[in-house]
Amino acid sequence: MTRNILATVALVILGACIARAGQITVIHAGVLIDGTSDTPRRNQVIITKGQRIESVSDEASAKIPEGANIVDLSHSTVLPGLIDTHTHIFLQGEVPAEGGYDIQLLKYPLAYRAARATVSVKRALDQGFTTLRDLETEGAGYGDIGIKQAVDEGIIPGPRLFVVTRAISTTGGYPLEGYAPEIDVPKGAQLIDGPVEARKAARQQLEHGADWIKVYMTHRSWIGKHGELVSQPTLTLEELQAITDEVHGWGKRVACHAYSGIGLHRAIEGGCDSIEHGLDLDDAAIAQMAKQGTWYVPTLAVYYGDWAPENTPDGQRDRKRASVHEESFKKALKAHLKIAFGTDIGGIPWTEPIAQEFSYMVKFGMTPMDAIRSATSRAAELLEQQGQLGEIRAGAFADIVAVDGDPLADIKELERVRFVMKDGKVFKGEAK
Numbered sequence: 001m002t003r004n005i006l007a008t009v010a011l012v013i014l015g016a017c018i019a020r021a022g023q024i025t026v027i028h029a030g031v032l033i034d035g036t037s038d039t040p041r042r043n044q045v046i047i048t049k050g051q052r053i054e055s056v057s058d059e060a061s062a063k064i065p066e067g068a069n070i071v072d073l074s075h076s077t078v079l080p081g082l083i084d085t086h087t088h089i090f091l092q093g094e095v096p097a098e099g100g101y102d103i104q105l106l107k108y109p110l111a112y113r114a115a116r117a118t119v120s121v122k123r124a125l126d127q128g129f130t131t132l133r134d135l136e137t138e139g140a141g142y143g144d145i146g147i148k149q150a151v152d153e154g155i156i157p158g159p160r161l162f163v164v165t166r167a168i169s170t171t172g173g174y175p176l177e178g179y180a181p182e183i184d185v186p187k188g189a190q191l192i193d194g195p196v197e198a199r200k201a202a203r204q205q206l207e208h209g210a211d212w213i214k215v216y217m218t219h220r221s222w223i224g225k226h227g228e229l230v231s232q233p234t235l236t237l238e239e240l241q242a243i244t245d246e247v248h249g250w251g252k253r254v255a256c257h258a259y260s261g262i263g264l265h266r267a268i269e270g271g272c273d274s275i276e277h278g279l280d281l282d283d284a285a286i287a288q289m290a291k292q293g294t295w296y297v298p299t300l301a302v303y304y305g306d307w308a309p310e311n312t313p314d315g316q317r318d319r320k321r322a323s324v325h326e327e328s329f330k331k332a333l334k335a336h337l338k339i340a341f342g343t344d345i346g347g348i349p350w351t352e353p354i355a356q357e358f359s360y361m362v363k364f365g366m367t368p369m370d371a372i373r374s375a376t377s378r379a380a381e382l383l384e385q386q387g388q389l390g391e392i393r394a395g396a397f398a399d400i401v402a403v404d405g406d407p408l409a410d411i412k413e414l415e416r417v418r419f420v421m422k423d424g425k426v427f428k429g430e431a432k
């Protein structure tokens with residue numbers, strides 16, 4: 001009897017899998033921005049089968065399979081699912097009135113943080129972000145691996161995740177800070193001193209499933225004697241090289257937080273694959289990044305809100321950061337650096353629109369189409385997922401979103417995503 005029940009259950013599950021694998025959906029796209037082309041195309045038909053896109057063709061020549069699900073987006077602009085390459089699903093803003101950063105590590109149980117991370121990933125998916133590179137858990141250990149597993153198994157809705165686990169910095173190079181020296185407080189990253197500890201931390205994180213490794217190459221920042229932005233370097237070149245050597249040997253990549261100066265130059269020299277923030281990119285840094293093909297993930301928007309009062313050292317530093325950042329972004333555009341979309345959301349509350357970053361990119365001189373590509377095909381290239389993600393073309397994963405208006409005319413349209421498909425499954429919106 002038990003055996004019969006088991007056999008029946010197995011058959012039902014198998015049947016569901018087959019149905020899922022073969023499910024066909026036909027999307028009528030009024031305008032299609034495919035993630036790679038320079039110009040949109042009108043009246044396109046996208047056919048998805050299971051998790052993948054099977055074909056993309058003109059409405060006139062499309063063969064519509066019988067019995068398919070039909071999604072009418074003929075009055076919408078259809079794009080590839082968006083990719084944010086710099087998020088923190090375990091961080092819930094750093095608003096001082098809510099206890100800032102520290103309370104999250106000191107007072108929130110891990111299960112509570114995981115529950116909120118579950119909400120974060122759902123919010124990202126609802127806003128059309130079907131892939132995230134999540135750049136560390138801020139003291140929540142390997143929690144990102146668990147959230148990723150739950151998403152992959154379909155237990156919770158969320159984007160596909162590329163995760164880094166704990167991140168690496170040095171003693172004196174990451175919060176929590178400012179407590180009595182007699183008290184042991186948790187740290188938001190794994191702290192190392194010396195190349196041996198550096199390599200070991202990378203190995204531990206990779207062993208437990210990190211897709212990327214994140215390194216903090218600068219920490220505090222302030223205004224220097226000549227009015228310039230100064231940032232404190234953290235890892236030595238030798239420490240960083242131990243990490244990049246190890247990680248590259250595993251066929252994986254290293255993302256480096258770096259603001260300016262010594263730490264930024266060590267990051268580029270030491271083989272970081274992406275520079276995060278890069279607030280003050282001097283000419284030598286830009287030249288070396290261009291030569292090495294180093295990615296730039298600027299995360300602009302996060303530096304334009306929440307400034308300290310103007311006549312305080314912190315307030316002046318915040319304003320300086322923003323002004324040099326704008327210049328760096330413009331110089332990076334001119335030098336044709338490889339730029340990927342990233343927001344640092346989590347550092348800002350998850351209630352803010354992720355897509356607000358696009359407005360800053362466009363305001364500082366990027367074309368709307370390039371801004372879209374930075375969050376689709378170019379971000380996929382950073383993740384070594386070319387042809388799989390960030391494109392609407394046959395063979396790619398069926399990660400597809402839509403907005404009502406024209407994002408090339410008003411980039412803010414991307415803050416109003418109304419349809420979301422991931423892996424061929426519709427998570428938001430129906431036909432109009």
Ligand SMILES: [Zn+2]
Binds near residue numbers: 086087088135344347
């Ligand atoms: Zn960050």
